[in-house]
Amino acid sequence: MTSERRDGGLPPKGSRRRAYVETYGCQMNISDGELMAGVLETGGYEIVEFPEDADVVLVNTCAIRENAERRVLGRVGQLQNLRRERPDLVIGVTGCMAQRMGEDLLDRAGGVDLVMGPDGYRSLAERLGELEEARRGREREAAQGTRLSVLSLDPAENYEGLEQRRTSSVAAWIPIQRGCDHRCTFCIVPYVRGPEKNRSPRDVLDEVRRIADGGTTEITLLGQTVNSWNADGWAFPRLLREVARVPGIRRVRFTSPHPNDVGPELVEVMATEPAVCEQLHLPAQSGNDRTLKRMVRRYSVDTFLEKVQMVRAALPDIALSTDIIVAFPGETEEEFQDTLELMRMVRFDEAYTYRYSPREGTPATRLPEEQFIPEAEGQARLQALIDLARGIQAEINRSEVGRIEEVLVERDARGEGQVLGKTRRGKMVAFPGDRSMVGSYRTVRLDETTGATFRGTLMETAAAAGAAVGVGGE
Numbered sequence: 001m002t003s004e005r006r007d008g009g010l011p012p013k014g015s016r017r018r019a020y021v022e023t024y025g026c027q028m029n030i031s032d033g034e035l036m037a038g039v040l041e042t043g044g045y046e047i048v049e050f051p052e053d054a055d056v057v058l059v060n061t062c063a064i065r066e067n068a069e070r071r072v073l074g075r076v077g078q079l080q081n082l083r084r085e086r087p088d089l090v091i092g093v094t095g096c097m098a099q100r101m102g103e104d105l106l107d108r109a110g111g112v113d114l115v116m117g118p119d120g121y122r123s124l125a126e127r128l129g130e131l132e133e134a135r136r137g138r139e140r141e142a143a144q145g146t147r148l149s150v151l152s153l154d155p156a157e158n159y160e161g162l163e164q165r166r167t168s169s170v171a172a173w174i175p176i177q178r179g180c181d182h183r184c185t186f187c188i189v190p191y192v193r194g195p196e197k198n199r200s201p202r203d204v205l206d207e208v209r210r211i212a213d214g215g216t217t218e219i220t221l222l223g224q225t226v227n228s229w230n231a232d233g234w235a236f237p238r239l240l241r242e243v244a245r246v247p248g249i250r251r252v253r254f255t256s257p258h259p260n261d262v263g264p265e266l267v268e269v270m271a272t273e274p275a276v277c278e279q280l281h282l283p284a285q286s287g288n289d290r291t292l293k294r295m296v297r298r299y300s301v302d303t304f305l306e307k308v309q310m311v312r313a314a315l316p317d318i319a320l321s322t323d324i325i326v327a328f329p330g331e332t333e334e335e336f337q338d339t340l341e342l343m344r345m346v347r348f349d350e351a352y353t354y355r356y357s358p359r360e361g362t363p364a365t366r367l368p369e370e371q372f373i374p375e376a377e378g379q380a381r382l383q384a385l386i387d388l389a390r391g392i393q394a395e396i397n398r399s400e401v402g403r404i405e406e407v408l409v410e411r412d413a414r415g416e417g418q419v420l421g422k423t424r425r426g427k428m429v430a431f432p433g434d435r436s437m438v439g440s441y442r443t444v445r446l447d448e449t450t451g452a453t454f455r456g457t458l459m460e461t462a463a464a465a466g467a468a469v470g471v472g473g474e
């Protein structure tokens, strides 16, 4: 994430401390960035849009791939230029990479003042206050030596009761679960986010009601294996049903489910609750049983296909997406071909594709060295997968041209006089409109596709469009 400041001057003097949070990585991390901003605001900080305006800059990081970490180190190095102008600037690194690298980060990329893992955010404002207090009154060089690390994982921390500072009022992401109880051998998440921790249904439903009262009509429930959520004797399907019935909520999504926890009860709720959208992200990771076993995914290709069949039998129009990793250590060419075959069989609407990236501390990194697939070969497999996945996506989307869809307008599109919105099935559509439409539901005909997204035509007359604006508050 980058931003451009509107002017080049130094921040205005004032007693209220100003903080800037810059987030990298997955939706859970984006949500954590909003949580941190909420904690800081409650703690008396003003949240600013540009690092140049801030007294405290926090880089909220991802550890899922080596590239993401390299990018963050580069960004922290860049921020040192700001500190040269203002030696009292506090630079912090938070999130999964902070947890993974720990105190080693304090001396990397020109120096960091604070490292904080994903379970430390509740005390963020307080700890920053302590850090700044400890620095006050000290000589400048000595003050720069005052640094802080908050790295313990807390098996009870689910951030219940804290408010996120949401950047969008159109659609809200609601974390209901943190951490993960699985141990997929390629994945760093359980080591940097700890075991699964679930929020209580009452806390989640209270938040959904508050969000709906504020006028937001679409929500996405968020968790590492969101459908394994359970708390106070409730299982995920019951929570999904109750959330879908909150007055004012018109669309509900959830991500990312684990295939093993997709069962008849969940599918029944998806098929019968009108607010639950016809969209499901189902991470397959591989299309080969031996690889799945070595990844410790705990399902076979057949079981995965049965889940797909069960979902499609109940929701024939559902849009399915997936995650796939290629070149997992030891994956043979034939095994990779099985993954391509799975893609052809299921025909996902969208696939997020990755080449295996070794993460220190995960079991897969301890596999014999000769099993690691040379970069060029891994890249070639990834490209073949991308080509296939894009081709299938484009074919599916071309077959949808002409459909009339309900679109929730999210923001201005790049083209002038265009807005961008999402269908219930999660497809992005650009069509003529202006900013006043943001947050409203519109009826749009899909006219053409770029392969991944659509261009459309607004189907309403002016009078009908006016009526459509208020539809969200049922």
Ligand code: SF4
Residues within 6 Å of the ligand: 180, 181, 182, 183, 184, 187, 188, 189, 190, 224, 225, 258
């Ligand atoms: S289910 Fe597996 S891939 Fe997903 S977060 Fe947990 S360990 Fe990682």
